[in-house]
Amino acid sequence: MRRFAPQSIRPLHTLLLVFLASAALSxxxxxxxxxxxxxxxxxxxxxxxxxSQVGADVLAAGGNAxxxxxxxxxxxxxxxxxxxxxxxxxxxxxxxxxxxSTTVDFREKAPLASHPDMWxxxxxxxxxxxxxxxxxxVGVPGTVAGFDKAHRLYGAADWTALVAPSVELANDGFELxxxxxxxxxxxxxxxxxxxxxxxxxxxxxxxxxxAGDTWRQPDLGRTLERIRDDRADGFYRGATARLIAAEMxxxxxxxxxxxxxxxxxxxxxxxxxxxxxxxxxxxPPPSSGGVAIVAALNILEEYDxxxxxxxxxxxxxxxAEAMRRAFRDRAMYLADADFVxxxxxxxxxxxxxxxxxxxxxxxxxxxxxxxDVVQPYESPETTHxxxxxxxxxxxxxxxxxxxxxxxxxxxPGGGFLLNNEMGDxxxxxxxxxxxxxxxxxxxxxxxxxxxxxxxxxxxLARDGDLVAVVGSPGGRxxxxxxxxxxxxxxxxxxxxxxxxxxxxxHHQWLPDRIRxxxxxxxxxxxxxxxxxxHIVQMGGRQGSxxxxxxxxxxxxxxxxxxxxxxxxxxxxxPGREGER
Ligand code: DON
Numbered sequence: 001m002r003r004f005a006p007q008s009i010r011p012l013h014t015l016l017l018v019f020l021a022s023a024a025l026s027x028x029x030x031x032x033x034x035x036x037x038x039x040x041x042x043x044x045x046x047x048x049x050x051x052s053q054v055g056a057d058v059l060a061a062g063g064n065a066x067x068x069x070x071x072x073x074x075x076x077x078x079x080x081x082x083x084x085x086x087x088x089x090x091x092x093x094x095x096x097x098x099x100x101s102t103t104v105d106f107r108e109k110a111p112l113a114s115h116p117d118m119w120x121x122x123x124x125x126x127x128x129x130x131x132x133x134x135x136x137x138v139g140v141p142g143t144v145a146g147f148d149k150a151h152r153l154y155g156a157a158d159w160t161a162l163v164a165p166s167v168e169l170a171n172d173g174f175e176l177x178x179x180x181x182x183x184x185x186x187x188x189x190x191x192x193x194x195x196x197x198x199x200x201x202x203x204x205x206x207x208x209x210x211a212g213d214t215w216r217q218p219d220l221g222r223t224l225e226r227i228r229d230d231r232a233d234g235f236y237r238g239a240t241a242r243l244i245a246a247e248m249x250x251x252x253x254x255x256x257x258x259x260x261x262x263x264x265x266x267x268x269x270x271x272x273x274x275x276x277x278x279x280x281x282x283x284p285p286p287s288s289g290g291v292a293i294v295a296a297l298n299i300l301e302e303y304d305x306x307x308x309x310x311x312x313x314x315x316x317x318x319x320a321e322a323m324r325r326a327f328r329d330r331a332m333y334l335a336d337a338d339f340v341x342x343x344x345x346x347x348x349x350x351x352x353x354x355x356x357x358x359x360x361x362x363x364x365x366x367x368x369x370x371x372d373v374v375q376p377y378e379s380p381e382t383t384h385x386x387x388x389x390x391x392x393x394x395x396x397x398x399x400x401x402x403x404x405x406x407x408x409x410x411x412p413g414g415g416f417l418l419n420n421e422m423g424d425x426x427x428x429x430x431x432x433x434x435x436x437x438x439x440x441x442x443x444x445x446x447x448x449x450x451x452x453x454x455x456x457x458x459x460l461a462r463d464g465d466l467v468a469v470v471g472s473p474g475g476r477x478x479x480x481x482x483x484x485x486x487x488x489x490x491x492x493x494x495x496x497x498x499x500x501x502x503x504x505x506h507h508q509w510l511p512d513r514i515r516x517x518x519x520x521x522x523x524x525x526x527x528x529x530x531x532x533x534h535i536v537q538m539g540g541r542q543g544s545x546x547x548x549x550x551x552x553x554x555x556x557x558x559x560x561x562x563x564x565x566x567x568x569x570x571x572x573x574p575g576r577e578g579e580r
Contacts, residue, residue, distance in 0.1 A: 034561050036497045039572025043557035044072055045546040046385035047473075049569020050174055051075035051084065052546075052559070054165045055387060056571035063157035065389035066094060069397050070147045070155065072385055074166035074224065077143075078217065079174055080567070081202075081417060082183060082404040083383035083473060086223070086235065088419040089142030090382075090399025091283045092150055093270055093457045097392040099464050101272065101281045104153075106146020106265040106399070107336075107450040108139030108421040111254035116444035117428045118254075126427050133191075135253030137420035138407050139451065140263045141235075143399055148232035149265040163228035170221035170415075178211035179566045185209065187405050197247075197412035219415025236260045243414040251409065262448075266338075273348055275301055276490055278467065282458040282482075284344065285337040288330045289456025291347050292479045295329065296322040297486065298353030299360070305491040311503060311521050313528035317365070319487070320507040320514050320534065323480055324368060325356045327509035330479075335442035336450040342442075365533035368512040381405075382455060382473030386548040388466065388557050390575050394548075396457035396469045398478070424451035456482045460489065466550050468496055472543035472562075476508045477515075481543035489549075496549025497560040504542040513537050544568060 037043065042059035044052040055072035063071070069092060076084025089108040095101045117124075119131040130136060151159055176184070185208035192198040199206065201217060209215055226234030234240060241260045248255045271290030273280040275297040282290030299322040308315040329347055337344070346352050359366065381404030387395040400419070401407075407420040422445060431439030443452045456478050457471040468489060472481040481504055488499035503520030507513070513535035516526075526536050544565040549558045559570025 034563060034566065034568055035570070036561070037559040037570035037572045039557050039559070039575065040555070041557070041575025042068065042387070042389040042573040043548045043559040043570060044068055044385065044387050045548050045559040045561055045568070045570040046072055046076060047383045047544050047546055047562070047565050047568045048076055048080040048084065049561070049567060049571070050079045050169070052385070052569045052571040054169075055385075056573045057165065058157060058162060059389055059573035061157070061161070063162070063389075064155065064391070065387045065393040065395040066150050066154040067157040067162055068389065069385070069387045069395040070151055071162040071165060072387065073143065073147055073397060073399065074163050075169060076383060076385070077416065078166050078169040078220065078224075080383060083381050083400055085141075085399060085401050085406070085417065085419065086143050086227070087141045087411070087416045088399060088401040088406060089139065089421060090146065090397060091287055091453070091455050091457050092146060093281060093283055093396040093459055094150075094154060095281055095394040095459045095461065095466065099461065101270040101459070103268050103270050103283055104146050104150045104265055105268050105286065105450070106142035106149070107286050107453055108142050108419055109263060110422065110425070110445045110447055110449050110451070111140055111256070111259045112262075112447045113254040114422075114445045114447050116446065118445055120428050126431055131427060132403070132420055132423040133407065135248060135251035135407070135409065137422045138248070138253050138255060138409065138418045139421040140255055140259045141419060142263065142265055144227055144235040145232045145263055146265040149267065153267065159231060160228055163224055167221055167224045167228055170217040170224055173214040173216035176209055176211055176213050176215050177567050181209050181211040181213065183404075187408070191408045192405065195409055198408055198410040198417075201410045201415055217415050219413055221415070223414050223416055236263055240414055243411050244418070247409065247411050271344070271348060273297060275486065277462060278486075278490055279461040280458065280486065281461065282456055285334055285342050285452075286450040287453045287455055288334040289454055289479050289482065290458070291334060291344060292326040292330050293456055293458065293483050293486070294348040295353065295356075296326040296483050298348070298350050299325060299356055300487070301353070302357060305487065310488070310492045311505070311525070313525045313532070314362075316505055316514065316516075316521070316525070316529060317532050317534070318362065319484070319505065321360045321366060323483070323507040324366060324509045325360075326479070327476070327507070328368065331440065331509065333442070335452050339446060339449045340442040363532065368509045382475075382478070384457065384471035384473055384544065385546050386469035386471065388469060388548045388550070390573070392466050394459050394466050394469045396459050396471050398455040398457045398471045398473065400455065400473065421451055424453060454478045458482050458486070460486060465552070467552070468547060468549040470545060470547045472545040474543040477504075477506045477542050480504070480506045480508075481545055485545055485547065495551075496547050496558050499549075500545050500547050500560045500562050506542060515542075517542055546570070
């Protein structure tokens with residue numbers, strides 16, 4: 001464990017300031033991942049330890065949590081290319097030291113030329129490939145506009161200082177970890193091989209990079225320099241916008257310079273719920289996460305989960321039944337609230353949860369009805385990070401390219417990957433069927449609409465004090481991973497690292513089954529669940545919940561990287577001694 005005690009902070013602090021002031025960034029090595037970090041000041045936990053360190057450096061230099069979140073986000077776009085991005089989108093949830101909260105929605109939007117049946121051919125046949133893998137799967141990116149908006153509203157540091165570390169990481173390079181080198185080699189020889197600019201960016205003149213190689217991304221460096229100098233205009237207007245639009249024309253995509261020019265991030269009120277005296281702050285639509293998490297917690301509040309035992313059959317049954325109901329409502333009601341009337345108040349109310357509990361049988365699994373909606377699992381590639389600053393401002397960010405490496409399309413000359421987020425819109429009107437397509441109205445592609453998301457960056461507080469910053473990647477499993485982090489802390493008294501480490505389960509209404517991480521439970525638990533009427537599937541790992549917790553006794557911040565991600569890391573910044 002790396003501990004930032006006051007004595008050891010001072011020299012480190014000085015070093016960091018020198019580091020920030022110096023123009024040259026030496027190539028970092030990859031050996032510092034996965035340790036829990038403790039600090040009496042600020043903390044950043046993310047899926048890639050170099051990016052966490054970039055955020056912690058911003059905190060150490062006096063930036064606030066929003067500044068650090070922006071710097072970490074830009075750094076992940078360089079060091080964690082599977083999901084870190086400037087060509088995708090996401091959500092930021094902020095809790096201020098006075099307990100108030102807000103969110104910034106920078107979810108991608110459908111281009112102006114989109115329409116609900118854009119993934120059907122002339123004969124009305126649906127194409128998964130076009131929906132998820134083509135140039136028309138690319139939504140208008142939101143990340144740079146989101147960071148710009150968050151900074152204008154709540155940032156304290158100079159914008160240039162937030163982008164500069166990433167410019168240097170892209171230009172000077174960083175040392176590839178075994179995990180990333182292996183992943184890039186598979187990507188470049190597989191899905192990316194059809195795109196010349198992608199192969200050029202992800203290989204060393206056509207040959208795969210190896211662990212330990214220094215990876216430089218000069219085109220991305222130039223794009224980041226434009227963003228450093230011109231903020232969002234460096235992406236949505238001028239050279240970068242022209243490069244994106246040219247690639248769209250070349251590949252038959254829909255995004256034009258006008259789409260880019262019109263993109264706007266939105267500040268929205270957070271979803272706020274309560275659970276056993278804790279405050280739960282999360283993301284509103286177009287995220288489905290905040291509503292679904294609060295709805296599930298409201299259902300579960302009635303049961304004594306602690307006495308059931310963590311990951312006991314009884315506990316897993318009740319959590320699965322709550323998830324089943326929250327996910328059914330997700331499919332029926334949730335979409336971009338700028339386009340569709342979403343009954344958020346009702347879905348998150350305690351009364352409604354009591355109504356949902358009326359047919360929840362503690363002795364028997366309910367049955368999900370496929371005649372309503374069926375949706376497939378999603379790929380596990382998005383990324384979540386958590387930031388707390390010395391003053392207690394907390395920022396929770398989840399952002400994504402959708403699939404790992406998104407659409408696989410690197411913008412030629414721009415050096416960055418584009419998302420395939422349009423795949424989160426429903427397939428087409430009336431297309432719902434038992435094999436996993438969905439065609440319900442609210443989440444159909446319409447010009448400028450944002451596609452429904454499961455990303456659930458969340459914050460937990462109690463009696464006015466910050467408790468934890470949580471979230472995860474993992475498609476629909478995000479909602480359940482985040483829910484279980486909260487249950488682990490509140491019902492089972494785990495500290496943040498224990499809550500992150502604990503084995504996870506998933507139920508999403510349809511397909512009607514419980515999925516458990518490998519070795520999560522013994523065969524007796526599986527047998528009892530099956531006797532209750534559940535289908536149980538074991539295997540794999542779920543999410544990457546890089547979180548920050550606050551020790552209620554000392555106020556120390558604990559950065560908890562998720563052991564499921566080999567390159568995840570937490571980095572602390574020194575506090576102002578004696579102020580807490
Ligand atoms: O926004 C969403 O819900 C999805 N596009 C997120 C995709 C995802 O999490 C994939 N993997 N982690």
